[in-house]
Amino acid sequence: MTAADLGVLFNRPTLAVARGLLGSRLVRDDADGRRQARRAGRIVEVEAYLGPADRASHARFGETPRSRPMYGQAGRAYVYLVYGMHYCLNVVTGPAGVPHALLIRAVQPLEGVERLRAARFKAEQTSRRSPSPEDLERFRARLQRTPVDRLAAGPGLVGAAFSLDLELIGTDLLDRGNPVHLEPAPPDEPAFAIVTSARVGIAYAGAPWTTRPWRFAIAGNPSVSR
DNA sequence: GCAAGGATATCG
């Protein structure tokens, strides 16, 4: 899929976009000319939220201050805070006015691995309320032992590793000029199988939403969340 | 197994 094709992809129905987004790159590039600062990874797991009918979607209450970004153009970012500590990235899909989105659940690091690790540490340092030096030291030691493939193997971990927060809301992720954006996989990348399953952490939504197979992952990829 | 933290939505 070429760069122009991401724009084409996002004109398709949300569940098709979910499949097409797998393998694409999530990129953060804060380079200022002197300094190299690129972080990038392969998107290996996403979940689709097809609100407002979808009772698991943040759009289930209709258009509210929080859900408003989901009503915007396809390709924009919707970021939310869960459990008071983790920032989760969604890519808006569907035409304007239709609040569909894809939650980026896991990314396989490809570039800037040490920058991703440093960002994980910084997130821990700043998000917890005054963590003790001992806690931080334990965290650092564990982080050093964390395999590269597990650095962004969960939605909150993606947020931490790519330094995402609410300021990102509304960013056009299809614009490669933005520090945080999406890029297509290189054309020579091997094909992969896709596995589907039920979405995670939505028991409150009730049937039939809890069992919809709207979680998509690259089969066998070591960075998929557990 | 469970506590952590804060924004959000909904009630009074």
Added chain:
DNA sequence: GATATCCTTGCA
């Protein structure tokens, strides 16, 4: 304004 809940993580 008060309260229940949450698209999670890491450690006991």
